[in-house]
Amino acid sequence: MATSQRTSEPVNPVHQDEIWKAHVKAEKDSAKAWPKKWGFLTEVYKEYERESKKLKEKVKVKLPHHLSARPPTPPEKHIHVSPSPPVPRTTQGFIGWRSAHPHLQLEKHSTMHHGRRSFVKELGWPLDACS
Structure with missing residues (x-):
């Protein structure tokens, strides 16, 4: 049951219950x-x-061979998962336990480097131009 917003006036629970029963x-x-x-x-x-299903059946157009969708390639063809090393006994050892092995790392080709760039330096402004 909802309580009254004004706390200075006394709340009559019987009256509130009757209001709730009327709403139900x-x-x-x-x-x-x-x-x-x-x-x-x-x-x-x-x-x-029913009408939309009928219209969809009528409108079906056979696509040319070169525009038709190919069946999806199974993921096993491109994704190879190596067996995991033994599971550590402690929760502390859980942190990075797979990434410690080079053949299980996510970055297969090279590491990502994101250099820090400054918008102010790119514009050639003095460093104290933006405060």
Whole structure:
């Protein structure tokens, strides 16, 4: 049940409970009345789905061979996973236990280097230009 925003006035829990019961009753009544008032929308939607399926079947165009999609390549062809080294006994040893072995590292070709660049230096401004 919701509590009153004003804490200076006393809260009547019986009154709050009656308000809650009225809200629940209104929800149940509206749920019962909905099919009578708006139930036609479900039939219209089902009819729309049937018509759209029919139109999709009619519009299907066979693509030329050179534009058709190829079957996906299995990942095993490109990804090779080596067996893991033995699992460490402690949680401290868990940190970087696979990356310690060069054949299991993620960077296969070369390491990534990201140099630090300064926007101010690129523009040729003095270093104290931006404060």
